Amino acid sequence: MPIATLAEINCRNSEFWKKENILFAQRLSNETVRSVAFKILQDQVTRAVPLKWWKDLNAALEDAGNLQKQFATEAARKGGRARKTDALQTLIEQIVARKPNITQAQLLAELERCCEARDVSEIDNGTIYFESTKGSLKTAKLSGLKDRLSRAKKKLRSR
Numbered sequence: 001m002p003i004a005t006l007a008e009i010n011c012r013n014s015e016f017w018k019k020e021n022i023l024f025a026q027r028l029s030n031e032t033v034r035s036v037a038f039k040i041l042q043d044q045v046t047r048a049v050p051l052k053w054w055k056d057l058n059a060a061l062e063d064a065g066n067l068q069k070q071f072a073t074e075a076a077r078k079g080g081r082a083r084k085t086d087a088l089q090t091l092i093e094q095i096v097a098r099k100p101n102i103t104q105a106q107l108l109a110e111l112e113r114c115c116e117a118r119d120v121s122e123i124d125n126g127t128i129y130f131e132s133t134k135g136s137l138k139t140a141k142l143s144g145l146k147d148r149l150s151r152a153k154k155k156l157r158s159r
Contacts, residue, residue, distance in 0.1 A: 020058070027061040036064035088130045088140055089148055091119055096152040104146050 004012075027033045037060040044054050055063070085093070095110050096102060102110070111128065114120045121129040121137065128145075132138045140148075 023065075024058055024061060027065045030065075030068075033061060033064045033068055036067060037061040040064060086130075086138060086140075087133050088120070088128060088138070089152070091130075092148050093152045093155060096149070096156055100153065100156060102149070104149055107149055108142070108145065 027037070037057065040055065040060040040063060041057065091111075091114065092107065095107060099106070099110075108123075111120050112123055115122060119130070121131060123129070123142070126142045128140045128142060130138055130140070
């Protein structure tokens, strides 16, 4: 393997520090990363770490940036999935598709008619009882009907 000349070493060094300076500026401009980096530096003082073992600002910013990525990845992993529409919402969407200007009172009347058709089991004491797609009995409050109706109308308009 040929030995690198001083010019080649200087060129590699220059390229490395161009990239590092860009990363340094990006990390320093991020308020969260900057505050964590300064906390890392302050912890060195608090723990009485000997000066020769201190991290410099660049290393602290790099550590803080890596921590931010790790926390963001973990938060995304725990984020969950979008809720699926239940059988009642699907029924409401079908009704809204037939009657786009339906009101909440008219929707309630339609749902009461659906009780006879067995789509909705019962409407009683401010609660709607319906069968889920998996066959179990589910409930929904009548007070949430206006929200379900507005979601169905919004979904219809977005098509």
